[in-house]
Amino acid sequence: MTAPTSRYRSPRRDDAAAATRTAILDAARELFLARGYAAVTVPEIAKAARVATQTVYASAGGKSGVLTALLQPLLDDTSAATATAEARETADPRRVLALAAAGTRRVHETHRELLHSLVRQAPGEPAAQLAVDDAVAKCLHGLTAIAERLRELPGVRTDRLIDTLYFFFGPDAWYGLVTTRGWTFDDAESWLHDAACRTLLDPGRERDAG
Known part of the structure; x- marks a missing residue:
């Protein structure tokens, strides 16, 4: 009998997701300030944050989502x-x-x-x-x-x-x-x-x- 799938999310997984998002935002901030928002691409953000390009979209909503998050404070x-x-x-x-x-x-x-x-x-x-x-x-x-x-x-x-x-x-x-x-x-x-x-x-x- 297959055990039911738990909906409980591991705190370790949540911590990893938060750390990934922070790395993306930090990398994007540095790139935006150095080169201007329009000149930066999502793959460049991903490379600077050491994540996959798709992770930038999944974690922060792409380039505009990153800017929104940076402006939230x-x-x-x-x-x-x-x-x-x-x-x-x-x-x-x-x-x-x-x-x-x-x-x-x-x-x-x-x-x-x-x-x-x-x-x-x-x-x-x-x-x-x-x-x-x-x-x-x-x-x-x-x-x-x-x-x-x-x-x-x-x-x-x-x-x-x-x-x-x-x-x-x-x-x-x-x-x-x-x-x-x-x-x-x-x-x-x-x-x-x-x-x-x-x-x-x-x-x-x-x-x-x-």
Whole structure:
């Protein structure tokens, strides 16, 4: 009599699968950063990870699946949500903008490699572009929440508010100052906050704050 097949998965097998996936993601990250997403092929990822090409598809969903997995820590980051929650508790627009500066700074400092390299590349493949779009959408979602709070406060110029916040605190601002121009994150955060205050707050409120 044949014994029934067990549905129980061995912890050793799970550990091996996790190790394989980690090796694939690590290899892909290095290749993407060195050569650009579009220039890297799945067989090259497999060779660098020392696995079969099919294993890359089975374990990580191919090249676009690898990029999505690499961006997941960025998408899971709670810095923006924390800044938004704190912003709802203050009636000082300067403080709200300070929270926006600090929150976006934490995201860009923590995930600098991803945001300033992988996300800025043009992946070229629709599935991969969706992963990049998700990262940008997360940034806009957080800044939209900040904008909603600012609209509730007096002394704030609300014309094109979300676009203005994105200009000062979106990926291009941090990339331009820190990566391209070599600013420290401390200097960039201070300057972006001050510039946003000068742009968005009525002059009388700025004089009162000074």
